[in-house]
Amino acid sequence: MATLKIKTLSELGTLQREPVDAKTYSAAVDIVERVRAGGRQALLEEAKRLGDISPGQSITYDRDALESAAEDLDDHDRGVLERTAHRIEAFAGAQRSQLLDLEMEIPGGRAGHTFAPVESAGCYAPGGRFSLPSSVLMTAVTARVAGVERVLVASPKPTPVTLAAAGIAGADCLVALGGAQVIGAMAFGVEGVSACDVIVGPGNRWVTAAKRYVSGYVGIDMLAGPSELVVWADKNADAKVIAADLIAQAEHDTDALPVLVTTSGPLISGVNSALRDQLKSLPGRETAAVALASGYAVLVDSVEEAAQACNRLAPEHLEVHVEDPEGAASGLNHYGTLFLGRGAAEVFGDYGVGPNHVLPTGGNARFSAGLSVLTFLRMRTWMSSGAGPDKDLIRDTAALARLESLEGHARAAEARLG
Numbered sequence: 001m002a003t004l005k006i007k008t009l010s011e012l013g014t015l016q017r018e019p020v021d022a023k024t025y026s027a028a029v030d031i032v033e034r035v036r037a038g039g040r041q042a043l044l045e046e047a048k049r050l051g052d053i054s055p056g057q058s059i060t061y062d063r064d065a066l067e068s069a070a071e072d073l074d075d076h077d078r079g080v081l082e083r084t085a086h087r088i089e090a091f092a093g094a095q096r097s098q099l100l101d102l103e104m105e106i107p108g109g110r111a112g113h114t115f116a117p118v119e120s121a122g123c124y125a126p127g128g129r130f131s132l133p134s135s136v137l138m139t140a141v142t143a144r145v146a147g148v149e150r151v152l153v154a155s156p157k158p159t160p161v162t163l164a165a166a167g168i169a170g171a172d173c174l175v176a177l178g179g180a181q182v183i184g185a186m187a188f189g190v191e192g193v194s195a196c197d198v199i200v201g202p203g204n205r206w207v208t209a210a211k212r213y214v215s216g217y218v219g220i221d222m223l224a225g226p227s228e229l230v231v232w233a234d235k236n237a238d239a240k241v242i243a244a245d246l247i248a249q250a251e252h253d254t255d256a257l258p259v260l261v262t263t264s265g266p267l268i269s270g271v272n273s274a275l276r277d278q279l280k281s282l283p284g285r286e287t288a289a290v291a292l293a294s295g296y297a298v299l300v301d302s303v304e305e306a307a308q309a310c311n312r313l314a315p316e317h318l319e320v321h322v323e324d325p326e327g328a329a330s331g332l333n334h335y336g337t338l339f340l341g342r343g344a345a346e347v348f349g350d351y352g353v354g355p356n357h358v359l360p361t362g363g364n365a366r367f368s369a370g371l372s373v374l375t376f377l378r379m380r381t382w383m384s385s386g387a388g389p390d391k392d393l394i395r396d397t398a399a400l401a402r403l404e405s406l407e408g409h410a411r412a413a414e415a416r417l418g
Contacts, residue, residue, distance in 0.1 A: 067167045195218075222364065228256070229259065232328065
């Protein structure tokens with residue numbers, strides 16, 4: 001039965017968890033290192049072993065092939081992808097426009113920073129139970145807006161829609177492989193798969209484990225785990241809408257986490273009833289039912305306690321269905337993306353209303369943010385001496401160096417006294 005268990009605030013823990021279990025991490029490291037040492041042959045051997053490809057099958061689609069896939073798609077489906085890409089591009093472009101270079105005076109000269117994109121990005125899109133062309137658009141379009149010169153997409157067993165999405169997103173090529181092996185290939189490079197500076201995108205535990213390992217060699221976006229949705233609702237909220245949103249989250253995976261936070265006991269009963277009704281006609285309801293069985297409702301006594309519960313969970317997605325959503329938002333500090341009001345459904349965030357859907361999970365929203373143009377940019381600082389360093393600056397530098405017993409540093413500063 002799809003019934004949310006009821007918890008109190010005192011029973012509520014955080015969502016903190018190990019992003020990768022030790023056994024998976026160890027095995028993923030072995031796979032990555034085999035690819036690193038054995039190159040393309042090792043990559044293909046791993047792909048065949050895991051059933052990603054058949055003997056003789058091509059694993060790469062170049063730019064022309066991706067454009068052809070987009071052209072071959074029927075007008076309706078291509079239009080959906082193109083409009084979604086445009087909305088993602090518009091939001092990412094607005095973000096980029098707010099990141100300004102800086103220049104200011106310093107003693108004896110000027111200093112500042114500039115934003116510069118990485119040269120290459122690898123964008124992973126899952127291809128397991130569901131192919132996710134939306135993840136192709138979210139990652140590759142954002143990389144292009146940031147100014148990345150070379151964008152590679154990796155996705156196992158890509159569907160025609162996934163290939164078309166990569167073409168519409170402006171990817172240079174798609175590698176039809178998945179798992180830890182393709183993360184290793186994108187990190188270190190093999191014949192036919194160039195090394196990337198940044199690797200982004202959601203994936204299963206093997207992808208996450210491999211990203212954790214290669215993060216010392218390349219940049220990554222985050223270590224994302226199972227998806228999460230918290231809905232904060234009051235007594236006036238629509239139980240059927242809330243149930244629909246929780247089911248949408250639950251159908252991702254059996255490990256997905258749907259949570260309701262409310263001051264209303266009757267609302268919990270209404271949502272549970274709606275969950276049972278709506279699951280009856282849902283394809284794949286078995287998966288959603290398992291996730292819902294692990295979900296729960298947090299029954300609190302006040303708006304302040306509701307905000308406290310949401311902040312403690314720091315979820316990937318946080319919907320607010322209360323009478324004054326903007327006022328409620330003032331008490332919320334930790335979330336991947338916030339959806340205010342009945343019309344701001346989490347599914348719109350999933351499918352390209354603008355903000356990116358690659359978001360921190362497991363309570364990591366307390367210290368990290370979702371994927372954006374910033375993921376593909378480096379802020380580089382600089383200084384220029386102009387007329388020459390200020391004498392007070394030289395003396396302070398030398399004095400501080402001697403406080404740290406670094407005489408060479410002090411003398412290098414004093415060499416500028418003239």
